[in-house]
Amino acid sequence: MKRTMIIGAALGALAAGAAAAQDTTPEAVFGFVDANSDGVLSFEEINEANASVTQEVFAEFDADGNGSLSMEEFANLFTNGPPPPGM
Numbered sequence: 350m351k352r353t354m355i356i357g358a359a360l361g362a363l364a365a366g367a368a369a370a371q372d373t374t375p376e377a378v379f380g381f382v383d384a385n386s387d388g389v390l391s392f393e394e395i396n397e398a399n400a401s402v403t404q405e406v407f408a409e410f411d412a413d414g415n416g417s418l419s420m421e422e423f424a425n426l427f428t429n430g431p432p433p434p435g436m
């Protein structure tokens with residue numbers, strides 16, 4: 350239950366960042382979070398976007414366990430995660 354709320358809050362913040370760019374597709378949010386534009390999201394990049402994203406949440410969506418989220422892994426989080434609280 351608690352973890353669900355954390356993921357929801359994280360997605361809300363990520364979507365808010367993308368909304369500023371008037372684009373809320375997973376691809377657009379991915380680009381927004383990928384600060385060094387290397388094509389993958391490190392825990393540091395996601396944690397920088399939202400400090401409530403813990404290592405535990407990050408690891409849950411790192412399907413291949415390589416320590417970074419690919420576009421595919423991030424899209425899974427983006428589409429399968431619960432909606433932000435209050436929506």
Ligand SMILES: [Ca+2]
Nearest residue numbers: 383385387389
């Ligand atoms: Ca990156």
Ligand SMILES: [Ca+2]
Nearest residue numbers: 413415417418
């Ligand atoms: Ca990965």
